[in-house]
Amino acid sequence: SEGLMERRSFPAATTTVLIPRADGCAVSNDNLAPIAGVRVATSRHDLMLVDCGMALEKKFACAFEPERRLRARAFNCNGHLPDGLLHRAETSPIAIELELSAKPPRRLTSIFDAYAADLRIGEVWYIVTADDVERHVRRLATGHGHVRVLRWRTGSPAVKRETHND
Numbered sequence: 001s002e003g004l005m006e007r008r009s010f011p012a013a014t015t016t017v018l019i020p021r022a023d024g025c026a027v028s029n030d031n032l033a034p035i036a037g038v039r040v041a042t043s044r045h046d047l048m049l050v051d052c053g054m055a056l057e058k059k060f061a062c063a064f065e066p067e068r069r070l071r072a073r074a075f076n077c078n079g080h081l082p083d084g085l086l087h088r089a090e091t092s093p094i095a096i097e098l099e100l101s102a103k104p105p106r107r108l109t110s111i112f113d114a115y116a117a118d119l120r121i122g123e124v125w126y127i128v129t130a131d132d133v134e135r136h137v138r139r140l141a142t143g144h145g146h147v148r149v150l151r152w153r154t155g156s157p158a159v160k161r162e163t164h165n166d
Contacts, residue, residue: 078114092122102136
């Protein structure tokens, strides 16, 4: 037997990562298939998203559903798949976007519009890590009242009311 978990290391991680094998998924009653491989190009984003999801769950006492689970249930917002959904009691889900680099203006604006047209989504929170990306997203989000820009601060996103973009 190979065990229920596999320990892997890769360039973006400062430690090894535990990944469940098929038997591990079965024992935990998880309906997702094990991860086939690690995409080095997106590994920093993926690892930060895990930290972000856990911090949001802790800060808001809610559930975070990552992109991989959304994809498995064929969820999307008018053709766009968010990085995750934050499920809070008695409110519409909040779409989470971890933005590590600036998307082209036309692309970002079309994503804002896709979320605005999806009545299932209450808000979109763009979590950013760099000043230039924060300025870029804030500038383009002006007039999109459903978009909030949050700055990732050592371990958890700083959530403030003044992040609202009207």
